[in-house]
Amino acid sequence: MKVYTGIAVSPGVVSGPVLVLGSDNFRIPRKYVNRDAIDDELHRFHAAHEHVCRDIKSNEQLVSAQLGAQYGAIFSAHLQMAQDPRLIREVEALIREQTRSPEFAVSRVLRSYAEQLEKMGDRYLSERALDIFDLEKRLLRQLLGESREELRNLTEPVIVLAHDLTPSETATLDPKFVLGFATEVGGRTSHTAILAGALEIPAIVGLGRCLAGVSGGETVILDGDNGRVIIDPDSETVARVQDMQIRSEKIRTRLGLMEAFPAETEDGQRVTICGNIEFPEEVRQCIKRGADGVGLYRTEFLFLSGNREPSESDHYEAYCRVVEACGDLPVVIRTLDIGADKVPKLLESQFSKSQNPMLGLRSIRLSLLNTPMFKRQLRAILRASIHGNVRVMFPLISTLLEFRQAKMILMDVMEDLEDEGIPFQRNIPIGMMVEVPSAVILAEEFAREVDFFSIGTNDLIQYTLACDRSDPAVSNLYRSGDPSILRLIQMVLRAAEKHGKPVTVCGQMSSDPRFIPLLLGMGLRSLSATPQAIPRLKEVVRNLSISEAVRISQHASSLDLARDVEHYLQGELSRLCPDLVDTVGF
Amino acid sequence: MDAEGVVCRKVRVIPEDGLHLRPLQLLVRKALTFSATITLTFDDRRADVKSAFDLMLLAAPTGAILCLETSGSDAVAAADAISELFETGFSISGSEIR
Numbered sequence: 001m002k003v004y005t006g007i008a009v010s011p012g013v014v015s016g017p018v019l020v021l022g023s024d025n026f027r028i029p030r031k032y033v034n035r036d037a038i039d040d041e042l043h044r045f046h047a048a049h050e051h052v053c054r055d056i057k058s059n060e061q062l063v064s065a066q067l068g069a070q071y072g073a074i075f076s077a078h079l080q081m082a083q084d085p086r087l088i089r090e091v092e093a094l095i096r097e098q099t100r101s102p103e104f105a106v107s108r109v110l111r112s113y114a115e116q117l118e119k120m121g122d123r124y125l126s127e128r129a130l131d132i133f134d135l136e137k138r139l140l141r142q143l144l145g146e147s148r149e150e151l152r153n154l155t156e157p158v159i160v161l162a163h164d165l166t167p168s169e170t171a172t173l174d175p176k177f178v179l180g181f182a183t184e185v186g187g188r189t190s191h192t193a194i195l196a197g198a199l200e201i202p203a204i205v206g207l208g209r210c211l212a213g214v215s216g217g218e219t220v221i222l223d224g225d226n227g228r229v230i231i232d233p234d235s236e237t238v239a240r241v242q243d244m245q246i247r248s249e250k251i252r253t254r255l256g257l258m259e260a261f262p263a264e265t266e267d268g269q270r271v272t273i274c275g276n277i278e279f280p281e282e283v284r285q286c287i288k289r290g291a292d293g294v295g296l297y298r299t300e301f302l303f304l305s306g307n308r309e310p311s312e313s314d315h316y317e318a319y320c321r322v323v324e325a326c327g328d329l330p331v332v333i334r335t336l337d338i339g340a341d342k343v344p345k346l347l348e349s350q351f352s353k354s355q356n357p358m359l360g361l362r363s364i365r366l367s368l369l370n371t372p373m374f375k376r377q378l379r380a381i382l383r384a385s386i387h388g389n390v391r392v393m394f395p396l397i398s399t400l401l402e403f404r405q406a407k408m409i410l411m412d413v414m415e416d417l418e419d420e421g422i423p424f425q426r427n428i429p430i431g432m433m434v435e436v437p438s439a440v441i442l443a444e445e446f447a448r449e450v451d452f453f454s455i456g457t458n459d460l461i462q463y464t465l466a467c468d469r470s471d472p473a474v475s476n477l478y479r480s481g482d483p484s485i486l487r488l489i490q491m492v493l494r495a496a497e498k499h500g501k502p503v504t505v506c507g508q509m510s511s512d513p514r515f516i517p518l519l520l521g522m523g524l525r526s527l528s529a530t531p532q533a534i535p536r537l538k539e540v541v542r543n544l545s546i547s548e549a550v551r552i553s554q555h556a557s558s559l560d561l562a563r564d565v566e567h568y569l570q571g572e573l574s575r576l577c578p579d580l581v582d583t584v585g586f
Numbered sequence: 587m588d589a590e591g592v593v594c595r596k597v598r599v600i601p602e603d604g605l606h607l608r609p610l611q612l613l614v615r616k617a618l619t620f621s622a623t624i625t626l627t628f629d630d631r632r633a634d635v636k637s638a639f640d641l642m643l644l645a646a647p648t649g650a651i652l653c654l655e656t657s658g659s660d661a662v663a664a665a666d667a668i669s670e671l672f673e674t675g676f677s678i679s680g681s682e683i684r
Contacts, residue, residue: 077607077638080614086637113639120645128607128642311602 008227009193012202014179021162045102048142134166255535272526280321285531293329295528315380323388337395363396385425435459443495457507481565521553600675609676622658
């Protein structure tokens with residue numbers, strides 16, 4: 001049994017035989033052609049070229065029809081590249097003047113573009129090098145008459161393990177036979193990853209070298225929720241996964257019906273359930289599952305995916321896509337929350353190399369020190385605010401002063417925009433994350449100044465119990481059910497209620513169905529969770545009454561140990577929604 | 587327009603990211619609707635506006651002043667259309683994938 005870990009880009013757990021696709025470096029059989037054959041070779045190039053353009057067009061139509069025009073646009077850009085007069089001219093010249101073979105000419109010309117783009121050190125343009133390689137592969141495949149037949153003539157379901165998959169290969173994957181895929185290379189923001197999410201095929205990228213040890217046909221478990229690929233799992237693991245899949249399949253079918261229903265308790269209390277997202281593309285998954293909006297839009301990806309700082313228009317375009325897709329539904333945009341665990345290269349110099357990075361310069365602290373960067377983000381949020389229902393939220397606030405400073409900078413930016421005559425929503429709600437115990441202790445004071453709270457349980461647990469959950473030696477202390485955490489949440493809810501301010505819980509706790517009765521019983525009416533969890537959460541809400549929730553929360557709050565709380569909640573959930581229990585906590 | 591029917595204009599790159607993918611895609615799309623020859627020159631580098639690769643490799647940053655030249659029967663209309671794209675900053679709709 002071998003386990004590889006990569007970046008989870010599309011959730012779901014699947015198992016099946018593996019199909020290995022190599023690094024797919026086409027061997028170019030000959031560099032030169034006979035001078036007499038030049039016309040034939042030119043003709044061969046044009047035929048291949050036409051074929052490729054047709055393919056791209058049909059990709060575009062297929063993808064636009066199935067996933068929407070914005071995904072199809074990836075291929076209209078490919079088509080523009082394929083039909084580029086410079087490309088055609090240079091390839092023709094190499095064939096005609098230097099008697100190069102069409103294969104060699106195509107590869108030579110396109111690779112020179114890719115190389116020049118990569119050298120420019122510009123994020124967008126260097127990412128386009130991948131699109132150029134896609135075009136190269138298409139043309140070579142056509143010229144050499146080779147294709148990844150393996151992918152087109154599938155007769156049984158497989159899990160694809162490849163060095164890389166191009167966007168076009170990903171778009172044409174048949175979800176009937178391709179249960180999931182994992183690639184050695186690739187990042188979170190590659191077009192391949194985005195398309196996998198939109199197609200809802202479980203996928204992992206950036207596994208690192210792993211193909212060498214796999215020959216094909218082995219059984220593989222692909223865990224797209226946790227970014228793990230298990231090759232040759234032992235029988236125990238297989239049995240566990242299969243069992244779980246059968247059950248979760250049944251439940252998924254039923255939960256699919258949930259999407260149309262509101263999250264309303266048996267006694268008619270409406271609960272707001274929003275989605276947490278990181279990429280604009282994920283909005284689709286929220287809306288599809290009947291979310292009430294985006295309760296947490298993490299903006300870190302803008303900073304993590306490139307080697308230059310995002311510009312105002314990078315921010316603005318991303319926010320607009322989310323806001324416009326949500327219509328009137330609220331979108332809570334959280335300003336940069338970069339922790340020491342994911343320092344982007346471009347900000348590396350600003351992070352102190354302290355022994356205790358989680359207690360160091362991160363998140364709002366970093367934004368307050370780096371005002372120009374912070375203002376750029378705030379400007380974009382404000383500009384986007386006129387397109388829908390936008391709220392802004394500051395992360396990791398630990399003192400009142402920090403909140404006031406952040407708000408002051410926001411006001412400055414508003415003034416600037418006003419001077420420039422740029423429209424924005426003046427009364428945009430301004431909230432904060434509650435994730436540091438000091439913020440809970442002063443919740444009453446904060447409640448006077450904020451428009452809303454959002455409790456980030458992950459960091460709150462970590463800071464309250466002083467444990468790093470990624471450190472296996474102490475991770476047993478990290479428990480959502482710890483009585484101290486329940487008490488803190490209760491304190492925030494009381495303070496907010498007193499001042500009439502809304503509270504949402506985001507973080508993993510609110511995606512875990514076990515905690516829903518407890519949170520509702522405490523008085524919470526708004527949750528934000530990973531989009532995939534929304535149907536499950538709705539199911540719990542719809543099987544519950546507020547009086548029952550109050551009883552559950554009262555009993556849970558009387559228990560002394562995290563273990564007892566979680567055990568009790570598990571029992572209550574299995575009573576309320578028996579078949580949800582087995583899929584929790586896998 | 588001079589005697590040979592060549593139209594010359596100066597245009598400025600407004601988008602914050604320079605001539606990036608989306609502006610570039612719009613430029614090519616627009617250019618292809620004219621029969622005129624359309625070029626942009628920056629720093630001694632000349633790009634055919636009908637070629638996405640040419641434009642990418644022109645690597646024109648924000649604020650750069652480019653020299654727009656068009657020639658052919660619809661040279662004036664082409665120059666108008668292309669300079670309009672620059673002037674409006676390739677007005678961002680925010681709904682496309684880069």
